[in-house]
Each structure stands twice: as structure tokens, then as C-alpha cells.
Amino acid sequence: DIQMTQAPSTLSASVGDRVTITCRASQSISRWLAWYQQKPGKAPKLLISRASNLESGVPSTFSGNGSGTEFTLTISSLQPDDFATYYCQQYNTYWTFGQGTKVEFK
């Protein structure tokens, strides 16, 4: 099965910061990668599909990049509502999630 590894596990940042989260796949998944945002006590929310396609309603401060085995999620200017945990999910072969990256207040 394809393992997804995210880094860092926790990221401390301030409002206005540029933040980048990395997701690595154990084998090539082309661009079949999604990103989700999860807030405490809530279900995950789909942000991005196909590595870089923003879902409707997702702020343009979010962007995704990458292909093959290495991917990034970038928040260009962190907003108060963006403090959450972010997960990547591959859907090249079955579908598996990364372990998550928590973005917390510095």
C-alpha cells in the first residue's frame, strides 16, 4: 500500500505568515492527491484535488503543488480561520491519508 508522510507534524506560525506543508508518497502517485482541513471536533473539509485544483469557496491564499512523490500545500498569508490540522490523501491506488500537520499559534 502507498504510505503518505507529512512534515512537519506541528507548525507554529503567526497571522500573516506564509506556511508550507509537505506530503511525500512512498511511490509515485502522479497528481492524484487531495488536501483536507480539519478543525477540532469537526469533520475534514476538502480543499484541493489533483494536487492543485482548489475546491469552490476555498480562499485563493491556499495553493497546492507537486507531482510524483512530493507535494506541498501553501497558505500564502495565514488567517485566524486557518489554524487547523491539514491532511493529504492519495487516490492513485485505493486511498490513504497522511498523519496530519497541525498549524498552531506561535
Add this chain to the structure above:
Amino acid sequence: QVQLQESGPGQVKPSETLSLTCTVSGGSVTSGNYFWNWIRQTPGKGLEWIGYFHDSGGTNSSPYLGSRVSVSVDTSKSHFSLRLTSVTAADAGVYYCARGYYDVTGLIFQHWGPGTQVIVSS
């Protein structure tokens, strides 16, 4: 806008069967080209796909959970269900139902229920 809501007992005894239901509103499990999924979030494995029902494709479940899982749909087509047999402490966590779609090679989970907490304890 489709909405999903999980329901079921919050606590199950070890070795018994967990049964959960997902009620769908604003849509039908037989309409469109969607997949109706169960996903869980456990302390041990994080987010883990469990299985799905698809109106024309039948059901599928995680090879890691094997024959312990069954996903079914109610004849009224307004809800679908999960049965997980022989539960252990490792099965404790939050269980979500989610509507997904197939993006060429695999599933993306677009709409989620709020989740239901499951405790495994005697």
C-alpha cells in the same frame, strides 16, 4: 446541498458488532455518480477509509479490515449503514460517513457528516 448525519450506539463491547447508520438529506444514495463511504479516525491509525456503497458498482471495503466490514443501503434509499464485526479497542474512534466521487483513479471525499464517537469497552 447534501447533508449527512451518522447515528448509532456510542459504545460497543469488545468482540461485538458495531452498527452505524448514515442518513442522507438533500440527495439520494441512488442518484448521481457518487460513492457513499465510511471513514474513521482512530488514535492508532488516523484517518482510515473503511468501505463504500455505490448504486451501480455495489460495495467495496478496505482490504485491511477484510470480512469484518459490510456496507449496505436501506431500501428507502435515504440512508446507508456500516457493520463492523468482532470489534477491539483498536476500532475505537470517530466514525464519519462521507459522499465521494471518483476522480479517474480513485475517490475524493467531498461531503462529510459531523462524525460519531465510538467507544469500545466492556
